[in-house]
Amino acid sequence: METSMRLTLWPLRLLVTGHLVAVLAQPVLAGRFLTGDVDAITVHGAVGSSLAAAGLVLTVATLLYVLAGRGRLWVAPVGVVLFLAVGVQVGAGYTRNLALHVPLGVTIVVASVLLAIWVWTPSAGRAR
Template sequence: MDTSMLLTLWPLRLLLTLHLAAVLAQPVLAGRYLTGDIDAIAAHGMVGNLLAVSGLLLVVLTLLYAIAGRGRLWVVPAGVVLFLAIGVQAWVGYTRDLALHVPLGVAVVAASVLLAVWAWSPSAGRSR
């Protein structure tokens, strides 16, 4: 693995790991709210906003990984789609459209898990 790959892959791995932790906290916070912890909804919203920032940073890091690090190209559109999904997720959450918020949340969790697992796999360290 060359230096440019290392310099772009490690920040991507770290971001995806932190991103996944925040994504996994969301259903826990929502569940706490539904069981009567009224303050949990504020934390749920705050983590959602943090995920929007994380998603934007994810797009930047996937671009650096794909271009400067000569990594896999498919991670760029995957990062963009995840960023957009998080934006829609936040919007439908604030509008209380739970019919879309819940299944889209499941999709965001699944995509985040898959990306984080991939980032730590040997495949992520191979250049194109």
Template sequence: METLVRPTAAPGRRPRASLWTLRFLLTAHLVAVLAQPVLAGLFLTGDVDAIEVHGLVGSLLALVAMSLVAGALAYVVGGRGRLWVLPVTVLLFLAEGYQIGVGHSRALEVHVPLGVAIVVVAVLLAAWVWTPSAARPRGAR
């Protein structure tokens, strides 16, 4: 009697620790990003101290965005995650750096629309990172 041994496919590397790191970073980033329009609104309603907190949170966002780039790099390279995540986080970091500059220069005609764009991208990234698609390795459908 002959038995057939079927070779099993080696499991592909999937982003695990790097995905959870990215999830944590993107969620923390989203919370800080969503606080920004609230703080700006408080300032506009007369709470003059809110603008200092708005500036502080904005500066901290640059640090979080820098960490996001490192987390995305680990996710893409080490975890074999989706490639597009890395350039998007780099662009987000650059946009937030520019946002800090135009905010300090009081160029509201740029600061407000750029802030809206940053919020939209942050929401979309944070929503995507919790989907099953984010957990699949690169090349898998």
């Protein structure tokens, strides 16, 4: 693996993994709220807002991976779409639009899991 790839892949791996941990905490926190832990919704909102900020950093990391590291081209649009989806998700949550919030949340979880799995495969370390 060349140096520029290594320098962009490892931060991407760490950011995607951290992002995934926060994403996976969200349904747990929502479930705790639904079972009567009313304070969990405050943490759910804070984690959601921090995911929006983390998504911006993750998007920058995907762009660096693609442009400087010569990584797979599809990764940057996925980072951008994930960032935008989290933004919509936060808005839907604060407006209590559960018809959008719940299915979009499931989509974000699935996309985050798939991206996290891929970023740790040998394929992620190969330049295009």
